[in-house]
Amino acid sequence: MAFHEISLTVNGSLEQVRVPSNLTLMRLLRESLALTGTKNGCSAGECGACTVLLNGEPVNSCMVLAVECDGAEVITVEGLASDGQLNPVQAAMMQAGGVQCGFCTPGMLISARALLDRNPDPGEDEISEALVGNLCRCTGYIRILESIKEAAKLQATRA
Amino acid sequence: MAHPITPKSSSPVGESKPRIDAREKVTGAALYADDIQFGNKLLYARIKRSPYPHALIKKIDVSRALALPGVKAVVTGQDFPGFIGLYLKDRHIFCRERVRYVGDPVAGVAAINPETAEKAVNLIDVEYEVLEPVFDPEFGASPQAPVLHPELGQYIVASFILPRPGSNISNHFKIRKGDVSSAWQKCSKVIERKYRIPHIQHVPIEPHVAIAKVEESGEATLWDSSQSPFAQRDLIAETLGIPQSKMRVIAPLVGGGFGGKAGVSMESLAVAIASKVRGYPVKLLLTREEEFFTAFVRQGLVATFKMGCDVDGKLLAMQNTFFWDGGAYTEYGVNITRAAGYSCTGPYEVPNVHTDSYCVYTNHPVGGPMRGFGMPEMHSGLEQCIDELAHEIGMDAVEFRRRNCLKGGSILPTGGRMHPTGLSECLEKAAEAIDWGRKAQPSAPNKRRGKGLALMWKAPAMPGNAGSSAWIELAEDGTLTLGVGCQDIGQGAFTVAAQMAAAAFGVPYESVRVATPVDTRYSPYEWQTVASRITWSTGNAIIAAAQDARRQVLNLVARAWGETTDDLDIVNGMVVSFKSEREIPVKDFAVAGLPKPDGNGWMGGPIIGRGNFIPADVTGLDPETGQGEHAVVHFTTGAQAIELEVDLDTGRIEILKGVAAFDVGKAINPELVKAQMEGGLIQGISSALFERLQLKDGVVQNASFVDYRIATSSDLPKSVQSIIVEVPQADGPWGARGIGEHSMVPTLPAIANAIYDAIGIRFEGPPFTAEKIYLAMLDAGIVK
Numbered sequence: 001m002a003f004h005e006i007s008l009t010v011n012g013s014l015e016q017v018r019v020p021s022n023l024t025l026m027r028l029l030r031e032s033l034a035l036t037g038t039k040n041g042c043s044a045g046e047c048g049a050c051t052v053l054l055n056g057e058p059v060n061s062c063m064v065l066a067v068e069c070d071g072a073e074v075i076t077v078e079g080l081a082s083d084g085q086l087n088p089v090q091a092a093m094m095q096a097g098g099v100q101c102g103f104c105t106p107g108m109l110i111s112a113r114a115l116l117d118r119n120p121d122p123g124e125d126e127i128s129e130a131l132v133g134n135l136c137r138c139t140g141y142i143r144i145l146e147s148i149k150e151a152a153k154l155q156a157t158r159a
Numbered sequence: 160m161a162h163p164i165t166p167k168s169s170s171p172v173g174e175s176k177p178r179i180d181a182r183e184k185v186t187g188a189a190l191y192a193d194d195i196q197f198g199n200k201l202l203y204a205r206i207k208r209s210p211y212p213h214a215l216i217k218k219i220d221v222s223r224a225l226a227l228p229g230v231k232a233v234v235t236g237q238d239f240p241g242f243i244g245l246y247l248k249d250r251h252i253f254c255r256e257r258v259r260y261v262g263d264p265v266a267g268v269a270a271i272n273p274e275t276a277e278k279a280v281n282l283i284d285v286e287y288e289v290l291e292p293v294f295d296p297e298f299g300a301s302p303q304a305p306v307l308h309p310e311l312g313q314y315i316v317a318s319f320i321l322p323r324p325g326s327n328i329s330n331h332f333k334i335r336k337g338d339v340s341s342a343w344q345k346c347s348k349v350i351e352r353k354y355r356i357p358h359i360q361h362v363p364i365e366p367h368v369a370i371a372k373v374e375e376s377g378e379a380t381l382w383d384s385s386q387s388p389f390a391q392r393d394l395i396a397e398t399l400g401i402p403q404s405k406m407r408v409i410a411p412l413v414g415g416g417f418g419g420k421a422g423v424s425m426e427s428l429a430v431a432i433a434s435k436v437r438g439y440p441v442k443l444l445l446t447r448e449e450e451f452f453t454a455f456v457r458q459g460l461v462a463t464f465k466m467g468c469d470v471d472g473k474l475l476a477m478q479n480t481f482f483w484d485g486g487a488y489t490e491y492g493v494n495i496t497r498a499a500g501y502s503c504t505g506p507y508e509v510p511n512v513h514t515d516s517y518c519v520y521t522n523h524p525v526g527g528p529m530r531g532f533g534m535p536e537m538h539s540g541l542e543q544c545i546d547e548l549a550h551e552i553g554m555d556a557v558e559f560r561r562r563n564c565l566k567g568g569s570i571l572p573t574g575g576r577m578h579p580t581g582l583s584e585c586l587e588k589a590a591e592a593i594d595w596g597r598k599a600q601p602s603a604p605n606k607r608r609g610k611g612l613a614l615m616w617k618a619p620a621m622p623g624n625a626g627s628s629a630w631i632e633l634a635e636d637g638t639l640t641l642g643v644g645c646q647d648i649g650q651g652a653f654t655v656a657a658q659m660a661a662a663a664f665g666v667p668y669e670s671v672r673v674a675t676p677v678d679t680r681y682s683p684y685e686w687q688t689v690a691s692r693i694t695w696s697t698g699n700a701i702i703a704a705a706q707d708a709r710r711q712v713l714n715l716v717a718r719a720w721g722e723t724t725d726d727l728d729i730v731n732g733m734v735v736s737f738k739s740e741r742e743i744p745v746k747d748f749a750v751a752g753l754p755k756p757d758g759n760g761w762m763g764g765p766i767i768g769r770g771n772f773i774p775a776d777v778t779g780l781d782p783e784t785g786q787g788e789h790a791v792v793h794f795t796t797g798a799q800a801i802e803l804e805v806d807l808d809t810g811r812i813e814i815l816k817g818v819a820a821f822d823v824g825k826a827i828n829p830e831l832v833k834a835q836m837e838g839g840l841i842q843g844i845s846s847a848l849f850e851r852l853q854l855k856d857g858v859v860q861n862a863s864f865v866d867y868r869i870a871t872s873s874d875l876p877k878s879v880q881s882i883i884v885e886v887p888q889a890d891g892p893w894g895a896r897g898i899g900e901h902s903m904v905p906t907l908p909a910i911a912n913a914i915y916d917a918i919g920i921r922f923e924g925p926p927f928t929a930e931k932i933y934l935a936m937l938d939a940g941i942v943k
């Protein structure tokens with residue numbers, strides 16, 4: 001197995017790591033960097049639990065090889081809050097009751113963050129469209145969608 | 160003089176407090192079993208599984224696997240002779256002589272990384288002699304079927320499970336009440352229908368994971384995603400010959416359970432493998448594919464209902480036969496069969512009942528508990544039949560239900576009487592919310608619109624002595640630590656537990672922390688987090704623990720102040736006297752005690768309260784008639800109503816509105832109750848419209864998220880309404896009873912009834928896919 005030296009920025013801090021060719025970004029985050037907020041629900045790009053922001057775009061980190069991330073900037077759920085202040089998507093998710101078992105939550109939050117970065121005031125259809133790749137078995141999505149509407153409002157008042 | 164436990168205004172019970180675990184879950188800090196870091200010594204396990212649904216194992220050669228560098232252990236069934244199972248010990252950890260489903264574990268490997276473990280599994284050679292399989296439960300129950308468990312008569316079985324050795328029937332539950340045969344003549348209408356409910360899967364987003372470590376001394380620790388740490392301690396230890404006290408289960412947060420992580424399934428594999436490589440932690444993480452067919456699945460059901468009523472629509476008789484496709488092992492599933500048996504009439508009073516509920520071994524994946532424990536499957540047919548019978552006698556389906564549904568005091572199919580219930584209120588409220596009786600216009604000319612409604616009931620299905628316990632400890636800073644052995648599987652158990660502890664002891668909700676993760680070494684015993692029993696059962700234990708701690712606190716302060724405890728209360732963490740109007744914060748003495756009144760020495764000491772609970776009066780049922788005084792602890796009842804449209808061009812169903820009304824006794828946290836109603840409704844919709852494990856010759860054909868579709872964010876009804884009804888449960892904490900499972904029980908039949916209302920077609924079984932609907936409409940000449 002070939003190994004590669006790569007460096008990438010994860011949640012604002014520079015990481016230099018030696019990774020085998022077949023290591024996914026998900027496993028790099030969860031195992032090498034112990035950033036276990038990013039979840040593994042299928043390792044097959046089908047559930048969205050492992051969603052992270054890669055250079056600002058939401059990706060299933062189980063489908064991205066670590067070697068492809070040389071020089072990239074990655075944001076995980078652990079990087080959403082700053083200085084102890086929750087990101088609006090996090091605060092709204094708590095308030096609206098969008099969390100049950102919480103296993104889909106990190107991926108949902110990242111997809112929500114990406115959506116609000118694209119469009120700070122999305123409509124209902126746009127919200128449900130943006131989350132179609134993030135499966136949740138507990139909540140029935142109702143309060144999750146609600147929370148993203150709330151997050152948009154919260155973000156507008158904070159700005 | 161008696162005082163209420165806490166003044167009503169400040170009681171956290173009945174308030175929608177924020178979830179105790181929400182912040183850790185939105186920040187990514189929440190710890191799940193697969194998140195625990197074990198360092199470089201961690202080994203990875205993979206399982207060699209049977210490719211055949213039914214075969215004898217002739218020979219296993221592990222030599223090539225053992226020779227692979229990086230492999231630390233290879234185990235087979237020969238290493239572990241014991242049997243395991245919750246109600247019926249009918250399986251080995253690894254197969255020994257026979258495999259009974261595609262996926263049955265025959266060997267296990269531990270290696271230094273997952274890739275090596277996988278490679279080693281492929282190097283294990285197994286020779287089989289293929290046997291004739293059984294895939295249909297009706298055939299399986301017949302004398303012609305090959306017998307899959309010839310040893311059935313020797314298995315250890317719970318007293319209330321009735322296997323038929325020499326056949327594939329691992330439980331036969333009967334109800335014989337009144338006289339069905341003479342009742343049919345008195346009926347003005349009798350209908351008979353047959354339904355097939357397919358296997359589905361729980362599909363938690365977190366796959367099963369177990370990490371086990373066995374020390375040189377033989378002490379074993381298991382970290383896993385578990386609804387049942389205590390049952391796992393008990394069963395795994397017993398099977399492996401370890402004393403229960405040397406088996407420790409640590410269970411962090413669960414990323415969705417729905418029953419699939421109850422009892423024991425893959426966890427025993429991890430412990431067994433770890434026992435052969437002592438000192439090393441061994442992790443077994445199911446792939447998503449394995450999750451679909453090697454974890455528990457929901458049993459399939461073939462059900463016939465015959466029911467009749469008189470001219471006034473009064474139900475006179477029911478004759479129901481259930482063939483449950485229990486799969487290869489029915490160690491847990493046998494009790495689903497029993498639950499369906501004693502609940503067989505649905506929430507209706509029926510004087511004459513004849514029911515046979517058979518649990519049948521097949522060569523399908525292992526059936527096990529899933530949200531509703533047989534009730535969604537059974538109600539699927541039953542609640543459609545009720546609609547049809549109402550139509551047959553020309554009565555409105557809601558009116559028919561109004562007349563027949565259980566009220567407090569109604570006679571149950573098992574002979575006892577129904578406790579007070581808000582079922583009628585749920586029915587009226589759901590009907591009103593869906594605007595029952597008024598047909599709205601379709602939204603487009605190519606659509607047909609329909610409404611449907613269904614009722615449900617469900618009791619916690621568990622042994623009569625399933626116990627709970629709790630402890631309460633106070634810290635110097637005034638916080639109360641609550642020890643419980645129940646799990647938060649997403650339903651909010653820890654939040655509700657904290658609310659109950661706060662209210663029962665007398666501190667603000669914010670001052671309670673729950674001692675997590677659940678750890679069988681330190682946490683108090685809990686039978687299992689299943690059956691929607693936690694709020695009720697653990698809640699009662701929490702009240703007992705809080706009262707124990709209160710007694711200690713009040714006795715101490717009464718002595719110190721020379722007062723009686725009758726004049727004292729704990730309010731917001733302060734002991735207050737209604738007589739002297741003195742007050743003192745509990746934190747001032749909860750650990751350090753108080754000086755004796757004469758100043759010489761101390762009294763009190765660290766406060767720790769303990770409490771437990773066990774159902775007091777569940778009685779057995781007669782094995783021939785199923786009759787008995789008190790079959791179960793109680794029933795939660797409710798109703799759902801659906802409005803939908805069928806697209807004539809595509810057959811696609813769009814759910815416009817979903818209404819749920821359930822009698823929860825008392826909503827300890829109303830928003831969490833509603834969240835359960837919503838989640839269950841969408842899971843119910845998903846099971847009705849999309850879900851089915853496609854089994855062909857015992858092989859699951861759709862073991863991935865792409866091929867097994869579950870509801871996504873784009874499948875929601877436009878409007879969802881959740882209605883809480885509260886008719887208190889006499890022995891419930893603040894009157895509460897469970898709601899976790901019930902919310903998906905009536906969804907499927909409500910949808911089926913609405914489809915019928917829209918297009919006049921009924922189906923033998925779900926899922927009601929666009930293709931199936933379209934083809935049926937073609938057949939019926941509705942579309943051309």
Ligand code: FES
Nearest residue numbers: 043045046048062
């Ligand atoms: S774990 Fe990456 S999409 Fe499921």
Ligand code: FES
Nearest residue numbers: 101104136137138
């Ligand atoms: S909250 Fe459990 S999967 Fe979404």
